[in-house]
Amino acid sequence: MSQEIELKLSLPRRALPALRRHPLFVAAEKQGNAVTLDNTYFDTPDLALKKRKIAVRTRRQGRVQLQTIKCETSSAGGLTQRPEWEQPYGDSFDFSAVDVPKVRKVLQRHAAALAPVFSTRFRRETRLHAPADGVRILMMLDTGDIIAGERSEALCELELELVEGRPQDLLVLARQLAAGLPLLPDDSSKAARGFRLHLDQPVRPQRAEASGISSDQDPVEAFRTLAFACLRHWQGNVAGAAAGTDPEYTHQLRVALRRLRSLIRLFTPALPPTFVEDWSARLADNAAAFGAARDLDVLCDELLLPILDAGSRYTPVEAVAIAELAERAHAARKAAYDATRVNIDRAAQGRQLLDLTAALLDLPRNPLIDAADLGTFARIQLDALRKKARRRHAAIAEGVPQTLHALRIAAKRLRYAIEFFSPLLPAKQTESFLRSLLHAQADLGFVNDVDIARARLAAWAAESAELRAAAAYVCGWHGPRYLRWSRRAVRALDRLLDGRPPWAD
Numbered sequence: 001m002s003q004e005i006e007l008k009l010s011l012p013r014r015a016l017p018a019l020r021r022h023p024l025f026v027a028a029e030k031q032g033n034a035v036t037l038d039n040t041y042f043d044t045p046d047l048a049l050k051k052r053k054i055a056v057r058t059r060r061q062g063r064v065q066l067q068t069i070k071c072e073t074s075s076a077g078g079l080t081q082r083p084e085w086e087q088p089y090g091d092s093f094d095f096s097a098v099d100v101p102k103v104r105k106v107l108q109r110h111a112a113a114l115a116p117v118f119s120t121r122f123r124r125e126t127r128l129h130a131p132a133d134g135v136r137i138l139m140m141l142d143t144g145d146i147i148a149g150e151r152s153e154a155l156c157e158l159e160l161e162l163v164e165g166r167p168q169d170l171l172v173l174a175r176q177l178a179a180g181l182p183l184l185p186d187d188s189s190k191a192a193r194g195f196r197l198h199l200d201q202p203v204r205p206q207r208a209e210a211s212g213i214s215s216d217q218d219p220v221e222a223f224r225t226l227a228f229a230c231l232r233h234w235q236g237n238v239a240g241a242a243a244g245t246d247p248e249y250t251h252q253l254r255v256a257l258r259r260l261r262s263l264i265r266l267f268t269p270a271l272p273p274t275f276v277e278d279w280s281a282r283l284a285d286n287a288a289a290f291g292a293a294r295d296l297d298v299l300c301d302e303l304l305l306p307i308l309d310a311g312s313r314y315t316p317v318e319a320v321a322i323a324e325l326a327e328r329a330h331a332a333r334k335a336a337y338d339a340t341r342v343n344i345d346r347a348a349q350g351r352q353l354l355d356l357t358a359a360l361l362d363l364p365r366n367p368l369i370d371a372a373d374l375g376t377f378a379r380i381q382l383d384a385l386r387k388k389a390r391r392r393h394a395a396i397a398e399g400v401p402q403t404l405h406a407l408r409i410a411a412k413r414l415r416y417a418i419e420f421f422s423p424l425l426p427a428k429q430t431e432s433f434l435r436s437l438l439h440a441q442a443d444l445g446f447v448n449d450v451d452i453a454r455a456r457l458a459a460w461a462a463e464s465a466e467l468r469a470a471a472a473y474v475c476g477w478h479g480p481r482y483l484r485w486s487r488r489a490v491r492a493l494d495r496l497l498d499g500r501p502p503w504a505d
Contacts, residue, residue: 004070004084005162007170009183009350013156019141019181024173028127028139036144037061039120041194042093044113052106055191056114058089065089069098069107075187075232079167079357118148118194122155128163129173135165137173146190148197157186171358178354182347185235185354205248206236208259211422218370219270219377223263224360226420230260231360235353241290242344244337247297253344254294257287262416266381270369275359286352289343296333299453304329307477314473321470328460378421382503385414390497396490401451404486408444411437411493421503429502436496443489450475450482 011019019025038060043049049056053072058065067089073082085098093111098104122144129137138161146153158177160170177183196203209229213222233256240249261283268276304326307314314322389410397403415437422430454475461467 003081005079005081005167005170007079007160007167007174008186008189009158009160009174009178010186011156011158011181011183012346013143013154015182016141016143016156019158019177022177022181024129024176025127025139028129031126031128031138034123034125035061036121036123039190040116041118041120041191042114043117043195044110045115047117047195048110048113049106050195054103054106055189056093056107057191067093069095069103070189070191071100071103072189072191079170079185080187080189081167118146118198120144120146120155120190120194129160131173135169136163137161137165137170138163139173146194146197148194151197151200153193153197155190158183168358168361171354171361175351175354175358178347178351182345182350184238184346184350185357187232187235203240205240205246205252206233207252208233208255208419211420213374213420213423215375215424217374219267219372219374220363220366220369222374223267223270224363226263227260227356227360230256230263231353231356234260238344238346238349238353242341242346242349244341247293247337250290250293250337250340250344251297254287254291257283259416261287262413263420265413266385266417266420269381270366270372270377272364275363279356279359282352286349290336290340293333293336293340295449295452295456296329296336298449299456300326300329300333303449303453303474303478307474317466318470318473321464321466322473325457325460325467325470325474329456332456375424378424379503382414382417382421382501385410385417386497386501389414389493393490393493393497401447404444404447404490405451407490407493408441408448411441411444415441418502425502433496433502436492440489440492440496443485443492447482447486447489450478 040058042056042058055068055070055072057068057070059068065088067087069085071083073080075081083100083103087094087097093107093114095104095107095111098107122142125141127139129139138159140159140161142155142157142159144155146155160173162170174183174185209232211226212229213225217225234253237249237253237256240246241253243249261280264271264276264280264283304322307322308326389407392403392407392410395403396407415434418425418430418434418437422434454471457471457474458468461471
């Protein structure tokens with residue numbers, strides 16, 4: 001068995017000439033001529049190997065045929081480390097060389113049922129980057145297609161495979177290339193994309209993963225595990241948000257950045273101050289670049305649309321003014337998404353993703369932190385967040401939106417922290433607490449949406465009495481629910497924050 005360590009970067013085909021002209025690509029030694037690789041991926045009719053995260057592939061390069069077995073592992077920032085077995089292929093599969101018994105048994109059990117599922121055909125250019133003694137990296141540029149029956153998908157990616165050195169050396173090279181090229185780290189393997197194509201599954205916005213920490217980790221190890229999960233969440237929504245076709249991508253991208261910022265704040269006692277300061281600022285700036293689009297989605301679809309659908313409830317004069325407000329809202333939303341497509345630049349996002357991956361791998365060790373008990377650390381941090389939420393709750397002032405907003409933020413940070421630490425907490429009590437917290441947070445979220453909309457509508461209507469009346473009508477229409485839900489959330493949080501939390505001894 002060999003251990004494949006690689007970093008994969010996707011790029012648009014229009015960037016290929018610039019890549020081939022890049023000084024680092026030009027200086028790297030060519031490893032023979034470019035070759036065409038024909039690959040066929042096999043599985044059972046019910047995709048038994050895919051379910052176990054095993055990929056079986058044959059590859060034809062000229063007259064040479066190879067059999068390759070790969071096991072999927074977690075990756076982040078495009079950086080992947082996984083076991084691989086490769087050998088010559090004859091007329092049938094031979095799994096005897098697979099030296100992990102569990103994997104070999106699965107393969108042998110299903111060998112007779114294996115059949116072609118999809119294929120890839122691409123042109124590969126290979127160069128060797130050797131910047132220093134002890135560092136050798138293969139740069140493999142693949143351009144071609146993934147084919148599953150009548151469906152196909154274009155393939156254009158640069159794989160950096162570590163021959164000698166450390167995983168960080170891959171990131172050094174990737175960051176140097178990304179300084180002037182639109183490279184985006186990509187955790188999706190050719191096999192994963194091929195199976196998605198075979199199953200005719202559309203690409204969807206990626207949501208946050210469940211926490212994967214364990215009690216035997218120290219705080220820095222746990223932070224790194226959680227941060228890589230947030231990074232995958234961020235990375236999985238960049239391309240869709242940049243395309244601007246589905247607002248959920250933008251929403252999930254904002255959620256990923258918000259979770260990362262909360263995570264850094266949560267683990268601040270265990271992290272270097274320079275890391276906290278740098279990445280708190282960079283992530284805040286990134287999120288601010290496209291925050292308006294989601295707010296305008298809510299205004300158009302959740303606040304204005306119900307009123308427009310209930311047209312019989314207002315007069316013809318009001319109808320004209322409300323329709324004009326809606327027109328302005330839709331125009332603002334279009335402008336916000338146009339700006340989002342500009343601000344969510346592949347190259348800029350790719351550079352930040354690579355920078356954060358490198359920073360996470362290079363986090364320094366601290367003997368005191370290494371010796372800290374993660375469970376104790378979690379309880380201390382959760383208690384602090386709960387106390388802060390209780391203070392925000394005590395400061396609630398009727399009719400002052402800012403106090404409700406502060407409570408909403410405190411509740412959200414507490415929720416994120418509980419989700420991050422959930423593997424360390426009793427499952428049943430934690431699930432119940434989170435469910436109640438989420439309901440209260442959703443109520444306060446609606447209240448905040450109305451407050452944001454009120455300010456935006458007031459600005460649009462400032463110069464027109466008719467529009468001011470329409471804006472007042474919109475806010476008044478939602479007023480009863482605003483009051484009911486805000487009071488319901490405050491009561492629920494009163495009970496929740498004063499009760500016994502799931503992390504209590």
